[in-house]
Amino acid sequence: MTGTIDATNQPVIVLQNLVKFFGRFAALRDISDSFAPGRLYVVVGDNGAGKSTLLRVLAGLMEPSQGSVTLLGAKTVREVSHRVGYMGHAPLLYDELSGMENLRYFAGLYGLHDDGICTRAMQTVGLDPELERRVGQYSQGMRQRLSLARAVLHNPELMLLDEPFSNVDVHSARDMAAVLGRVRDQGKTIFVVTHQAPLLEGVADESVQMSAGQIVFRQVMTRNPVVSNTAGGGR
Amino acid sequence: MSAFGVTRTTLVKDLRMEWRSKDAINSMLFFSLLVVVIFSFAFNPTAEESRVIAGGLIWVAVLFAAVVALNQTWAHELRNQVLDAYRVSPAPPNALFLAKALGNFLFVVILEALMAPLFVVFYQLRSVGPLWQLVVVTLLGTWALVVNGTFFAALSIRTRSREIMLPLILFPISIPAVLAMVDATTTILSGEGTPEFWMKMLLVYDVVFTMVCLLLFESVLNAE
Numbered sequence: 001m002t003g004t005i006d007a008t009n010q011p012v013i014v015l016q017n018l019v020k021f022f023g024r025f026a027a028l029r030d031i032s033d034s035f036a037p038g039r040l041y042v043v044v045g046d047n048g049a050g051k052s053t054l055l056r057v058l059a060g061l062m063e064p065s066q067g068s069v070t071l072l073g074a075k076t077v078r079e080v081s082h083r084v085g086y087m088g089h090a091p092l093l094y095d096e097l098s099g100m101e102n103l104r105y106f107a108g109l110y111g112l113h114d115d116g117i118c119t120r121a122m123q124t125v126g127l128d129p130e131l132e133r134r135v136g137q138y139s140q141g142m143r144q145r146l147s148l149a150r151a152v153l154h155n156p157e158l159m160l161l162d163e164p165f166s167n168v169d170v171h172s173a174r175d176m177a178a179v180l181g182r183v184r185d186q187g188k189t190i191f192v193v194t195h196q197a198p199l200l201e202g203v204a205d206e207s208v209q210m211s212a213g214q215i216v217f218r219q220v221m222t223r224n225p226v227v228s229n230t231a232g233g234g235r
Numbered sequence: 236m237s238a239f240g241v242t243r244t245t246l247v248k249d250l251r252m253e254w255r256s257k258d259a260i261n262s263m264l265f266f267s268l269l270v271v272v273i274f275s276f277a278f279n280p281t282a283e284e285s286r287v288i289a290g291g292l293i294w295v296a297v298l299f300a301a302v303v304a305l306n307q308t309w310a311h312e313l314r315n316q317v318l319d320a321y322r323v324s325p326a327p328p329n330a331l332f333l334a335k336a337l338g339n340f341l342f343v344v345i346l347e348a349l350m351a352p353l354f355v356v357f358y359q360l361r362s363v364g365p366l367w368q369l370v371v372v373t374l375l376g377t378w379a380l381v382v383n384g385t386f387f388a389a390l391s392i393r394t395r396s397r398e399i400m401l402p403l404i405l406f407p408i409s410i411p412a413v414l415a416m417v418d419a420t421t422t423i424l425s426g427e428g429t430p431e432f433w434m435k436m437l438l439v440y441d442v443v444f445t446m447v448c449l450l451l452f453e454s455v456l457n458a459e
């Protein structure tokens with residue numbers, strides 16, 4: 001059953017005894033936790049801590065070996081996939097298509113056929129919708145921005161972002177962080193797995209520390225009252 | 236989002252990408268061209284001999300050429316892990332499969348249309364039987380190859396040596412279809428006997444394997 005989330009109290013994600021094995025190696029070890037809606041969580045930890053695995057399980061790209069995940073009130077991710085946005089470590093974009101062609105295709109998968117949605121998504125991340133260059137010729141920063149645009153295209157309530165700032169210059173990364181802050185301010189819940197947590201200082205609400213497949217520490221972070229509200233560049 | 240809508244959207248996207256890169260059609264065309272020319276020089280058949288061997292020759296050329304294209308079916312989806320973007324979307328998995336199979340079907344039919352004049356020239360081929368039957372056998376046979384090929388290409392995308400794996404899995408399972416295609420084509424070209432049995436067999440093969448592939452594709456797509 002697809003549940004409706006009450007933004008005031010019901011958690012957007014509930015993990016119960018979540019375990020994920022790769023062969024005999026446990027990537028996630030008995031995680032039980034819950035996360036409130038409308039917050040920006042930064043998931044940090046060393047390589048191999050289980051951050052990306054957790055995100056892939058939440059996105060429905062991996063089945064847990066044991067335990068359960070309740071996402072937006074639903075027991076399976078498939079039921080609420082139209083309310084979840086996922087940005088992988090790889091850009092998840094076609095190199096042979098332009099930015100708008102990519103977004104039009106992915107919008108079509110969500111039943112959206114309005115070009116205005118794609119244009120707005122491009123503008124949100126500071127890219128020019130008129131840009132006809134194919135994605136294969138984009139810079140790394142532009143790819144990451146477009147990848148973020150793809151993830152927010154269908155206006156998801158929950159966004160799962162894996163290393164959105166990797167290979168992005170500091171200026172572009174700060175712009176992207178500001179975009180995330182604004183999206184969160186619209187009431188969305190955002191999970192960001194990153195090794196560059198300082199970029200989200202003043203924007204994120206909570207830091208989630210993972211180690212050896214477990215959530216070991218959660219810390220509330222202080223938000224800056226005003227965050228940059230421009231995302232420039234894109235050509 | 237309807238399955239039909241996603242199939243159409245994905246097919247249009249694949250055709251656009253192929254139009255720009257021409258990866259599949261070029262490699263198929265050169266491969267089958269080589270097969271036609273080499274066999275022609277190797278056997279130097281008369282018109283009469285051609286009618287007997289052409290059925291096998293045509294389908295061997297198509298089968299090998301199709302494998303070249305089928306191996307590339309999922310390449311675009313694997314690069315940048317785009318397949319994950321599809322998997323997290325609410326789009327039905329079967330729509331992706333159908334779009335890929337239809338795309339491959341179109342590519343192979345285009346190849347066959349381009350190769351037909353070459354067969355006529357190099358093998359002095361003229362069909363004694365009705366031409367429409369040849370068209371039906373070609374369409375049914377091509378679908379038999381691409382539906383299984385698309386499925387097994389998807390099955391082998393996570394294996395290390397997927398380009399070797401595909402023919403190893405596809406060829407044995409295609410034997411009944413290839414037998415039907417070759418016999419039907421030879422019967423039509425030579426005008427000896429009727430190809431109805433082989434055509435019905437191809438039709439049944441197509442229906443059964445299309446259903447099986449559609450039933451199993453979601454598991455293949457989401458396999459870890």
